[in-house]
Amino acid sequence: AxxxxxxxxxxxxxxxxxxxxxxxxxxxxxxxxYVIFDKTGTLTQGKATVMTAKTFTGMELGDFLTLVASAxxxxxxxxxxxxxxxxxxxxFFGKLPTSKEALKMRQEGFFTEWLLETSDFSALPGRGxxxxxxGKMTLVGNRKLLTDNGxxxxxxxxxxxxxxxSNAKTGILVAYDGRFTGVxxxxxxxxxxxxxxxxxxxxxxxxPIMVTGDNHRTAHAVAEEVGIxxxxxEVMPAGKAAVVQSFQRDGSVVAMVGDGINDSPALxxxxxxxxxxxxxxxxxxxxDYVLMRNSLEDVITAIDLSRKTFTRIR
Ligand code: ADP
Ligand code: MG
Numbered sequence: 067a068x069x070x071x072x073x074x075x076x077x078x079x080x081x082x083x084x085x086x087x088x089x090x091x092x093x094x095x096x097x098x099x100y101v102i103f104d105k106t107g108t109l110t111q112g113k114a115t116v117m118t119a120k121t122f123t124g125m126e127l128g129d130f131l132t133l134v135a136s137a138x139x140x141x142x143x144x145x146x147x148x149x150x151x152x153x154x155x156x157x158f159f160g161k162l163p164t165s166k167e168a169l170k171m172r173q174e175g176f177f178t179e180w181l182l183e184t185s186d187f188s189a190l191p192g193r194g195x196x197x198x199x200x201g202k203m204t205l206v207g208n209r210k211l212l213t214d215n216g217x218x219x220x221x222x223x224x225x226x227x228x229x230x231x232s233n234a235k236t237g238i239l240v241a242y243d244g245r246f247t248g249v250x251x252x253x254x255x256x257x258x259x260x261x262x263x264x265x266x267x268x269x270x271x272x273x274p275i276m277v278t279g280d281n282h283r284t285a286h287a288v289a290e291e292v293g294i295x296x297x298x299x300e301v302m303p304a305g306k307a308a309v310v311q312s313f314q315r316d317g318s319v320v321a322m323v324g325d326g327i328n329d330s331p332a333l334x335x336x337x338x339x340x341x342x343x344x345x346x347x348x349x350x351x352x353x354d355y356v357l358m359r360n361s362l363e364d365v366i367t368a369i370d371l372s373r374k375t376f377t378r379i380r
Pocket of ligand 1: 143
């Protein structure tokens with residue numbers, strides 16, 4: 067393609083909300099063989115909502131929710147927001163919120179004076195959070211977080227978790243003072259266009275892949291819903307770039323689509339990194355493309371544009 071054709075294509079992209087950082091990125095996209103999607107916030111709406119909460123030790127539900135929300139208060143993770151909204155509603159209204167009520171709570175902002183004092187907070191990427199509440203070690207996160215701390219999950223709770231995860235929900239486990247305490251079930255619906263885009267890529271001869279830090283069972287349930295067969299789950303943040311590289315090994319051109327800080331090494335490692343416009347700044351910086359309309363349809367728009375710009379002269 068001539069420099070003029072590249073300029074025209076870049077302009078066409080921009081007017082469709084697809085920002086392309088340079089002619090090389092535009093050229094590479096035509097040969098994409100794999101598109102690797104992050105799950106949370108990329109295939110899903112990133113609007114996590116707590117659907118259910120259950121204690122297994124006789125701790126009162128209100129106390130349990132206050133404990134968990136307090137532990138999450140310093141976390142920036144989308145799951146933390148969802149948990150605090152839910153606990154806040156229960157605290158003020160004395161009943162569990164519907165998903166609509168929890169969303170409204172978030173939109174209107176909320177007060178946090180009712181949370182317990184915590185200390186020694188740390189965020190553990192890919193696992194959860196830990197801190198002291200009332201001087202007692204509190205853990206909120208996935209199975210790995212609890213196992214790493216030598217806390218076992220009772221069979222009854224494990225059964226509850228499996229049920230949640232089989233229904234595409236993320237199970238969050240809570241331990242307090244060295245004991246397993248309870249579980250929260252969190253849902254994050256798929257983006258409306260996700261399945262159509264996955265289907266469209268397949269028709270273009272491109273293989274869709276999903277990568278996530280979430281557990282295997284939830285990941286597979288979501289992947290099945292969206293039509294993706296190849297899933298890499300329980301990938302620690304540092305591991306996403308390695309997944310990209312594993313698909314590049316045979317010389318394939320790999321696109322990565324993501325939104326989070328977690329995704330930025332993978333976006334940089336990919337031949338074509340595509341960041342969701344609503345994503346974090348770090349992801350946007352690491353990417354070659356920015357999808358400003360936050361629609362996954364623009365993954366196809368971008369590849370089409372490259373094919374149309376470069377195919378003619380081959
Ligand atoms: P993803 O790749 O899906 O964006 P992350 O790597 O951010 O996921 O997190 C992986 C898993 O770690 C989550 O599914 C959750 O189980 C756990 N986790 C991470 N941060 C938190 C948190 N603040 N509270 C509870 N669980 C968390
Ligand atoms: Mg994400």
